[in-house]
Amino acid sequence: MKRGPYASRWEPVLSEAAPTHLRAATRLVTSGAVRWKAWDGNGWKAVVERSGTRRAFDVWLPKLADYAPHARDVARWLAMRPDWLAAHHAGEWDESFLDFLCAHQVEVVPTRETLARLRALSTCTCEETDPLCPHVLAVLLVLIGEAERSPLAAFRMVGIEVERLLDLAQEETAAIAGATGASRRGDLGEASGALGAWNPEVWCRDVEVRPLGKMRPITNPGIRP
Numbered sequence: 001m002k003r004g005p006y007a008s009r010w011e012p013v014l015s016e017a018a019p020t021h022l023r024a025a026t027r028l029v030t031s032g033a034v035r036w037k038a039w040d041g042n043g044w045k046a047v048v049e050r051s052g053t054r055r056a057f058d059v060w061l062p063k064l065a066d067y068a069p070h071a072r073d074v075a076r077w078l079a080m081r082p083d084w085l086a087a088h089h090a091g092e093w094d095e096s097f098l099d100f101l102c103a104h105q106v107e108v109v110p111t112r113e114t115l116a117r118l119r120a121l122s123t124c125t126c127e128e129t130d131p132l133c134p135h136v137l138a139v140l141l142v143l144i145g146e147a148e149r150s151p152l153a154a155f156r157m158v159g160i161e162v163e164r165l166l167d168l169a170q171e172e173t174a175a176i177a178g179a180t181g182a183s184r185r186g187d188l189g190e191a192s193g194a195l196g197a198w199n200p201e202v203w204c205r206d207v208e209v210r211p212l213g214k215m216r217p218i219t220n221p222g223i224r225p
C-alpha cells in the first residue's frame with residue numbers, strides 16, 4: 001500500500017501493532033471487508049467481514065480526542081490559510097498544515113498515546129485477545145485512508161465532521177474579511193486589539209508565535225458507547 005504524507009505519520013504508531021495483524025488488516029481493507037461504519041458520538045462503530053465466510057465482526061474504535069468544542073478554532077486556522085483549505089479540496093495534504101498540526105499536538109496526527117488509547121478502548125467481537133486485532137486495525141486503516149484522500153476527514157477521528165468544519169471556515173473567512181474591511185476604514189474601535197492578534201500577515205511572518213497557542217483536547221478514557 002502506497003503511503004501518502006498523512007498515512008506516513010501513522011507508520012511509527014502502526015509498527016507497534018502485531019505485524020501479522022497489520023498484514024491481515026491490510027488484506028481485509030484491500031478486499032473491501034470493512035462493510036459499514038458510523039460515528040456514534042464517542043467513536044466509530046463498524047462491521048468487518050470475516051474473510052471467506054458469511055460471519056462478520058462488530059468493531060468499535062474510540063475517538064482519539066474530543067476536539068468538537070474546538071471546531072471553530074480549527075475553522076479559524078483554515079480561514080487564515082486558504083491554501084490549506086484549497087489543498088483539502090484538491091484531496092492533498094499540505095506539508096505545512098501537517099507540520100502545524102504536529103507542532104500543536106493536534107491528535108489527528110498520532111502519538112504513542114494514540115495506540116495506547118486504541119489498545120485500551122477498542123473492541124471487537126472476534127476471539128483475538130489482542131485488542132488491536134486485524135478487524136480493529138482494518139477500520140483504522142480505512143479511516144486513515146479516507147483522511148489521506150480528504151485531509152479534513154482526519155478531524156472525524158477527533159469528533160469534527162468535515163461539513164461542519166467547512167461551514168465554520170466559511171463563517172470565519174467572512175468574519176476576517178469583515179474585520180479587514182473595518183480596519184481599513186479605521187472604525188474598528190475597541191475590537192482592534194483583539195483582532196490585531198488575528199492578522200494573518202503577522203501570523204504568517206512569525207510562525208513561532210501563533211494566535212491560539214496549543215489547543216487542549218478533552219479526552220475521557222472512560223467514555224464508552
Ligand SMILES: [Zn+2]
Nearest residue numbers: 124126133135
Ligand atoms: Zn477482531
